Amino acid sequence: MKLKLDDQGHAVLQDGKPVYVKDDGAEVAFDVLGTTQTISRLNAEAKSHRERAETAEKSLKGFEGIADPAKAMEALQLVANLDAKKLVDAGEIDKVKTEIGKAFQAQLDAANGNASKLEQQLYAEMIGGSFARSKFALDKLAIPPDLVQAYFGKAFGIEEGKVVAKDANGNKLYSAANPGDLAGFDEALEMLVNQYPGKEHILKGTGASGSGAQGGGGGGGQKTGNFGGTKADRVAAIKQLTSYA
Numbered sequence: 001m002k003l004k005l006d007d008q009g010h011a012v013l014q015d016g017k018p019v020y021v022k023d024d025g026a027e028v029a030f031d032v033l034g035t036t037q038t039i040s041r042l043n044a045e046a047k048s049h050r051e052r053a054e055t056a057e058k059s060l061k062g063f064e065g066i067a068d069p070a071k072a073m074e075a076l077q078l079v080a081n082l083d084a085k086k087l088v089d090a091g092e093i094d095k096v097k098t099e100i101g102k103a104f105q106a107q108l109d110a111a112n113g114n115a116s117k118l119e120q121q122l123y124a125e126m127i128g129g130s131f132a133r134s135k136f137a138l139d140k141l142a143i144p145p146d147l148v149q150a151y152f153g154k155a156f157g158i159e160e161g162k163v164v165a166k167d168a169n170g171n172k173l174y175s176a177a178n179p180g181d182l183a184g185f186d187e188a189l190e191m192l193v194n195q196y197p198g199k200e201h202i203l204k205g206t207g208a209s210g211s212g213a214q215g216g217g218g219g220g221g222q223k224t225g226n227f228g229g230t231k232a233d234r235v236a237a238i239k240q241l242t243s244y245a
Helices: 032-061 069-081 084-090 093-133 135-140 145-155 185-195 231-242
Strands: 017-021 027-029 156-159 162-165
Touching: 032 093, 032 162, 069 093, 093 145, 093 156, 093 162, 135 145, 135 185, 145 156, 145 185, 162 185
Parallel strands: none
Antiparallel strands: 017 027, 156 162
């Protein structure tokens, strides 16, 4: 990948960003400031979510072993009032064991539930938010962000507090604008769209009629889609449009 130069040997800029030419002839403008700001923002968001998770875990430790305070007090009172022989005679040992087991299971279920909820919130903010804020999706794609996420969201994940994109073979996508670094969200999304068999139907100005397009035959046999109705309706429409699931 080479820096694009003009006839005078000066670097070519696009919106104030240096333009590089990839081996296949495609051009990409490298936004140094935007990339740095995005990384800083995502790191701050990841730190915030991590701190919330740690706070939740510390809170749970204060109730470790106690799922039902009333049941716990009942068990303690039972132990205080009966010696070992009476417990055996009364058949209460198994009851105490059962109550203790229930307490630990309840604690485990609560911890797992909190962890799952925090993970879902983290994904919704970092992945869902990135799709909603994507300049590439808004400027270049003729379908709304929720449909973009419905198709390409599975390619994105969170690793060590950062959004990471992978191709269909599970390989991480690396930046063409900044070799050696992982591709930023918009750059990765553009790569995935370029690899998508039905990309001509979702790129603006290539046959797709946008988020308000109505169904029916287009000029030259070009298919169009109806992106109205519920999200499920719109996902079904784009699947029918591109014949790709």
